[in-house]
Amino acid sequence: MTAAGLRAPASAVSGAAYTLKELAARFDLNVHGDGNFIIHGVASLAEAGPQQLGFLANPRYRNQLAATRAGAVVLRADDAALCTMPALIARDPYVAFAKIAALFEPKPAATPxxxxxxxxxxxxxxxxxxxxxxxxxxxxxxxxxxxxxxxxxxxxxxxxxxxxxxxxxxxxxxxxxxxxxxxxxxxxxxxxxxxxxxxxxxxxxxxxxxxxxxxxxxxxxxxxxxxxxxxxxxxxxxxxxxxxxxxxxxxxxxxxxxxxxxxxxxxxxxxxxxxxxxxxxxxxxxxxxxxxxxxxxxxxxxxxxxxxxxxxxxxSSGTPVQENRAWRRNAARYKHLDDLARRLQVLEKEKK
Amino acid sequence: MTAAGLRAPASAVSGAAYTLKELAARFDLNVHGDGNFIIHGVASLAEAGPQQLGFLANPRYRNQLAATRAGAVVLRADDAALCTMPALIARDPYVAFAKIAALFEPKPAATPxxxxxxxxxxxxxxxxxxxxxxxxxxxxxxxxxxxxxxxxxxxxxxxxxxxxxxxxxxxxxxxxxxxxxxxxxxxxxxxxxxxxxxxxxxxxxxxxxxxxxxxxxxxxxxxxxxxxxxxxxxxxxxxxxxxxxxxxxxxxxxxxxxxxxxxxxxxxxxxxxxxxxxxxxxxxxxxxxxxxxxxxxxxxxxxxxxxxxxxxxxxSSGTPVQENRAWRRNAARYKHLDDLARRLQVLEKEKK
Amino acid sequence: MTAAGLRAPASAVSGAAYTLKELAARFDLNVHGDGNFIIHGVASLAEAGPQQLGFLANPRYRNQLAATRAGAVVLRADDAALCTMPALIARDPYVAFAKIAALFEPKPAATPxxxxxxxxxxxxxxxxxxxxxxxxxxxxxxxxxxxxxxxxxxxxxxxxxxxxxxxxxxxxxxxxxxxxxxxxxxxxxxxxxxxxxxxxxxxxxxxxxxxxxxxxxxxxxxxxxxxxxxxxxxxxxxxxxxxxxxxxxxxxxxxxxxxxxxxxxxxxxxxxxxxxxxxxxxxxxxxxxxxxxxxxxxxxxxxxxxxxxxxxxxxSSGTPVQENRAWRRNAARYKHLDDLARRLQVLEKEKK
CATH class of the missing domain: 2.160.10.10 (Hexapeptide repeat proteins)
Structure with missing residues (x-):
């Protein structure tokens, strides 16, 4: 990838900065740990740096919490115990994160x-x-x-x-x-x-x-x-x-x-x-x-x-993905599914 | 919907007007009732007003004929009996309507x-x-x-x-x-x-x-x-x-x-x-x-x-839409349809 | 089609010309027959003329080789025996053809x-x-x-x-x-x-x-x-x-x-x-x-x-295309495939 690494992280562009306390007040969240901690941007848990806020919304990413370099995190009360850094506690961390991220979004330059x-x-x-x-x-x-x-x-x-x-x-x-x-x-x-x-x-x-x-x-x-x-x-x-x-x-x-x-x-x-x-x-x-x-x-x-x-x-509709040879065999049978059902009925009747 | 109601009906724009007689002659249709009735635009049966022509092509909208405020209607001979207002009788009312509607279509302004x-x-x-x-x-x-x-x-x-x-x-x-x-x-x-x-x-x-x-x-x-x-x-x-x-x-x-x-x-x-x-x-x-x-x-x-x-x-191909839990059970079986067909064959053979 | 026949063949535009010998040297191919034969463009076997190079990559088009008017052909060694005109022999004729065709492609005019x-x-x-x-x-x-x-x-x-x-x-x-x-x-x-x-x-x-x-x-x-x-x-x-x-x-x-x-x-x-x-x-x-x-x-x-x-x-996933009535019957059965499988299991158990 020659194209890699050319671009500064987008959140670095805005220059905005907020304390956790300010964010908690603004979006009706609770602070866990140091409310004076300042964040300068947002990122995923995997990519966040020490001045950035990460978020944990999907439980399957819980294991990233130990490894993250994020300076702070927004998460559910249930997950706060796992958290060694300052945090914001939210009923819905994804919604909270969306609102906080918007503060760091570069606004389109638009002159009237x-x-x-x-x-x-x-x-x-x-x-x-x-x-x-x-x-x-x-x-x-x-x-x-x-x-x-x-x-x-x-x-x-x-x-x-x-x-x-x-x-x-x-x-x-x-x-x-x-x-x-x-x-x-x-x-x-x-x-x-x-x-x-x-x-x-x-x-x-x-x-x-x-x-x-x-x-x-x-x-x-x-x-x-x-x-x-x-x-x-x-x-x-x-x-x-x-x-x-x-x-x-x-x-x-x-x-x-x-x-x-x-x-x-x-x-x-x-x-x-x-x-x-x-x-x-x-x-x-x-x-x-x-x-x-x-x-x-x-x-x-x-x-x-x-x-x-x-x-x-x-x-829903559709059929599940399968290895092609297995799928071919099943798809071929599908063409005769009605016939198959009729034959089953015959067997059932003979049973009685 | 703040956006609602801003726009005049498109057919009001053109200013065109035709008698049913004129339209019948032009498109080889028959008049039912007053041939001198003048229409100023077209609309669906549900939305047409007293100066507009509606149409009845799909039998399942037949019940809209009683309720419509349309001044006139284009329909099949079979449906004319249901019709209390002036009408045009067409072999194919949808085709007739398309041709009539074209008369009221605002043409794109295009200067050479x-x-x-x-x-x-x-x-x-x-x-x-x-x-x-x-x-x-x-x-x-x-x-x-x-x-x-x-x-x-x-x-x-x-x-x-x-x-x-x-x-x-x-x-x-x-x-x-x-x-x-x-x-x-x-x-x-x-x-x-x-x-x-x-x-x-x-x-x-x-x-x-x-x-x-x-x-x-x-x-x-x-x-x-x-x-x-x-x-x-x-x-x-x-x-x-x-x-x-x-x-x-x-x-x-x-x-x-x-x-x-x-x-x-x-x-x-x-x-x-x-x-x-x-x-x-x-x-x-x-x-x-x-x-x-x-x-x-x-x-x-x-x-x-x-x-x-x-x-x-x-x-055609594909499978029917179902409530998701029922679909899941069926889709899981589809993965083994060939096996199921073979097992049926075994039973049939044992029968003989 | 009034639009037909307006356009000269694209390959006629470039004016380029190459001997088979030159192409063989350039793309590491072997010549079969007259290496001094000059080609002025490329085309499919079906459409190529006597100054153009055709190609045979897909065996199912092998029968086109007898009928083609192509001046020369690029093909596999195995197919060279079928070939009465000058030819280029390639391990992968499609790749060779792609490279040769690029020589005849009109380049976009782009002034700095x-x-x-x-x-x-x-x-x-x-x-x-x-x-x-x-x-x-x-x-x-x-x-x-x-x-x-x-x-x-x-x-x-x-x-x-x-x-x-x-x-x-x-x-x-x-x-x-x-x-x-x-x-x-x-x-x-x-x-x-x-x-x-x-x-x-x-x-x-x-x-x-x-x-x-x-x-x-x-x-x-x-x-x-x-x-x-x-x-x-x-x-x-x-x-x-x-x-x-x-x-x-x-x-x-x-x-x-x-x-x-x-x-x-x-x-x-x-x-x-x-x-x-x-x-x-x-x-x-x-x-x-x-x-x-x-x-x-x-x-x-x-x-x-x-x-x-x-x-x-x-x-893969999906079901095969069928005549609509047959498909309808099968699709209807698909909605009850799980039930059908269960009924088969019942019969199998009774058997034992």
Whole structure:
């Protein structure tokens, strides 16, 4: 790896420093040991140095606690006994760590105003406190609200609105009729508001079904890199507030996703499906069109949901990974599983 | 949802209006009731208002007919009896609706000429009636035909040609040696003509196999957002006319897709596979390399096609979604399915 | 296909020509027949003309040898007897062909210097021999090394480094803290260094876990179109040298991929998984988070790896494709496979 070792640790960049006492007060935590201990950054237990705070959330990393060089640690009360260095005690150490880490995150440099290289059509309404990056393109009837940050290369199409304090990191495309709430965060390559996949078969060829709806994204949503969210055919595609989408997710036209639902990378939702609130959709999972998923449904990775799920709980499909030769033998039998079941029934009947 | 309610219905934008009589004459439909009734837009039955046309194509939405506020409806003759408002009678209401909706679709504003911010290399041939959007980049030996529309941020590489009346919505990349037919529509983030994935293992490391072919896209194709279509290794990757690809589809080098085939989101076709005409490939389906699929093959969502399919029909793979604990028990048994089948054979033999 | 036939064969472009003797000396091959025969390009056996070199690597194309119009062929010693034209004999004809084809590949035109339309922040360090294409955006603290080529529309964010002779074809985004080695090749639409998907559930809503790590890409890696590689949460996401990634692959935060591993299109690796050296990951395969794969693991297409794999070998999951009605019957039985196994056990016990 010639590329290794070039970069200073990210947390070293910010220059921030806090005592454990300050952090405890700020985030409602308890101090174990020296509350005046100063931390200058955060890191994993394995990588933390003597000026950094590590964290122990997952019990299976408990054995790293003895070996860590971290100056301080955030952990559960139960684990405090294992801990020889100063610590912060949290009900949920991962949540506490997330909040503390945010203090050390370098904030994107964003000067209010429009970069000289951006192309803004006459008529676009851009708040004076918004920041429009290099080579953005903004349509005449777009609206950019206060404190919004558009990184380089974003395209904001007709009738789109970017809500207050929303950040488009770089090269996001809002095609048309896309309305983003406040504090939304979108990563590069995401495309919102492209035409849904509407085609009708007219005797011997396809005709396009016009896609006339829009996309509405609620407050505090996050949308991953290269994720696509199509505009509705008629009516809108909707993400309610605090929906969290990872990279390369595909959301088809007229899907509705309930508040606080999270989806991992490469998941896909077909047209007009409705997903409830507080759902967890695993990586690469698929949900067929027009289905409904109740609130608090968990779908494990790569599961294909082929019918509506009306009861909260965890759902799965698929087969386990195996050494290839064993798998081949089993897969060959799967092709005759119905026959196998019938033969078993025959034996059972003969028994009686 | 703070973002809700900001946007006027899209169909209100166009200002167009038609009598049912006019629409019937134009699209060869029959009028039921008042032919002078004027419609000003289209919508779903659930959302249509008194000046709008709704449609009933899927019988399972028949019960919405009583409740709809739509001023008029397009439906099948069989359903006309249920209908108290003026109506258009169609053999295929979805097709009729698509054609009518197109009359109300806001057309993209595209002025002929090259935007001042575009970067056009000397030698590029651009029709005077083509429209080149902001911040496009066009290579010296590219050709843009009459009436083509390139939205903002498109990159047209060496030896590429954009056919007449073709529209690249925004931020499409044609890398090299890509030839698009007429009336093609491509959505943002699509990448055509990137190198195919050709690598050869040379003792202890990989060497790259040069990708020297191109991409040819037939007339009237549509290509979704963030879809990728690689150039051929030797010879071209080809979509025949009227192929319809949804978002995030991956088409590898030297694939050939027959005319009028449609593929839903996240499908993937590996190198040198040949897919017939009038095929329907479900969302997330995969087709392995070098396979052949006959005409009129349907592959259901998420199916992995591992051998050639020579007979028209519908094909599937996968297992059904279940509550996770039940699924776990079944998946554990799948690992021993061959053994289970052998044990059944033993019992059957003992029987005799 | 109106688009057909517009383009001259790619290999005709370069104008290069070599005798078989020259090629044999250069790549350590043997000549069969006339070593003074001159080739002007390369092609597949099916498409090669009398001035071109074809190749025979896969035995199933052996029958094409009689019919080919190729002027010369590269093949194994075993196949030379079948060959009536001049030939090159190679231990591995595909590797030999790849090396020869590279001689005929049109090299991207890249003039050293920064295109006038690029936006380079003051402070960026750009080698005088690097080429920065149209409409690139380069952050103040980015570094571009000697001979690097950035095609049009690349965005190089804060604290990123592009190594010597590395090529970003077009529209690549390096978000932040991304360090690329030497001779790396990245295709359009790829996004490296976007935030990993880190969220923590705080009672009734999600909070973001700051993503403070970076991405390190080793020498000679290739990364496909629209592939995403997220920055680490703490610590880096790492590709060692000579890793080859196809299109639309998703690499989550803190993944480590060993040297010489190759992954086909649409594969996905979840957070903190560690993949060994010389692995082959099939198209659309998935690897769950925190798993470890040993060196020389092969995972077949669409397999979901749900536990660590410690022994070199080939691994699979999934079920075979079938005609839909047969599949439906089998899939229905799968839902009761555990029950079926128990019933078999009952019969076996009764037997005794």
């Amino acid at each position: 105003g429009v970069h000289a290289s951006a192309v803004v059509e006459a008529g676009a309404q851009i708040s004076a406190s918004a920041s429009i990056g290099a080579l953005c393109v903004i349509a005449a009837d777009a609206v950019i609200d206060a404190g919004a940050i558009l990184g380089p290369g974003c395209i904001i199409g007709p009738r789109c609105r970017v809500g207050a304090a929303t950040r488009l990191v770089a090269r996001i495309t809002l095609v048309a009729d896309v309305v983003l709430g406040q504090r939304v965060l979108i990563h590069p390559g995401a495309v919102l508001g492209a035409d849904g996949f509407g085609i009708a078969f007219d005797r011997d060829h396809w005709i396009k079904v016009p896609q006339l709806g829009g996309v509405r994204i609620g407050d505090d949503c996050e949308i991953g890199a290269n994720t696509t969210i199509d505009r509705g055919a008629l009516g809108d595609t909707v993400l309610e507030e605090d929906v969290r989408l990872d990279n390369q997710i595909q959301i088809a036209h007229n899907v509705v996703i309930g508040a606080h639902t999270a989806m991992a990378g490469c998941a896909a939702v077909a047209g007009s499906a409705r997903i409830g609130r507080y759902c967890l959709i695993g990586g690469g999972a698929g949900i067929l069109g027009h289905l409904e998923l109740a609130d608090r449904i968990t779908v494990t990775a790569r599961t294909l949901v082929t019918h509506s799920l009306t009861t909260a709980g965890e759902y | 000429g090259v935007h001042a911010s575009a970067v056009v290399e000397a030698g590029a041939q651009i029709s005077a009636s083509a429209s080149i959007g902001a911040l496009c980049v066009i290579a010296a030996d590219a050709v843009i035909d009459a009436g083509a529309i390139l939205g903002p941020g498109c990159i047209i590489g060496p030896r590429c040609r954009v056919g007449a009346a073709t529209r690249l919505v925004a931020r499409i990349t044609l890398v090299a040696d890509v030839v698009l037919g007429q009336r093609v529509l491509i959505h943002p983030g699509a990448v055509l003509g990137a190198d195919g994935f050709g690598i050869a293992f040379d003792r202890d490391h990989w060497i790259k196999v040069p990708q020297l072919g191109g991409v040819r896209i037939g007339d009237d194709c549509e290509i979704g957002a963030n879809t990728t279509i690689d150039r051929g290794a030797l010879g071209d990757t080809v979509l025949e006319e009227d192929v319809r690809l949804d978002n995030q589809i991956q088409i590898a080098h030297n694939v050939v897709i027959g005319a009028h085939t449609a593929m839903a989101g996240c499908a993937a076709v590996a190198g040198s596979a040949r897919i017939g005409r009038y095929c329907l490939i479900g969302g997330g389906a995969g087709i392995l390399g070098h396979l052949e699929l006959a005409d009129r093959i349907t592959v259901t969502a998420r199916t992995l096609v591992t051998h050639s399919l020579t007979t028209a029909g519908e094909y | 210097g920064v295109h006038a339309s690029a936006v380079v922040e003051a402070g960026a360090q750009i080698s005088a021999s690097a080429s920065i294409g149209a409409l690139c955006v380069i952050a103040a603290d980015a570094v571009i090394d000697a001979g690097a080529i950035l095609g049009p529309g690349c965005i190089i964010g804060p604290r990123c480094r592009v190594g010597a002779a590395t090529r970003l074809v077009a529209r690549i985004t390096l978000v932040a803290d991304v360090v690329l080695g030497q001779r790396v090749l990245i295709h359009p639409g790829a996004v490296l260094g976007a935030d990993g998907f880190g969220i923590a559930f705080d009672r009734d809503h999600w909070i973001k876990v700051p993503q403070l790590g970076g991405v390190r890409i080793g020498d000679d890696c290739e990364i496909g179109a629209n592939t995403t590689i997220d920055r680490g949460a703490l610590g880096d996401t790492v590709l060692e040298e000579d890793v080859r990634l196809d299109n639309q692959i998703q690499i989550a935060h803190n993944v480590v991929i060993g040297a010489h591993t190759a992954m086909a299109g649409c594969a996905a690796v979840a957070g903190s998984a560690r993949i060994g050296r010389y692995c082959l990951i099939g198209g659309g395969a998935g690897i769950l988070g925190h798993l470890e794969l040993a060196d020389r693991i092969t995972v077949t297409a669409r397999t979901l790896v749900t536990h660590s794999l410690t022994t070199a070998g080939e691994y």
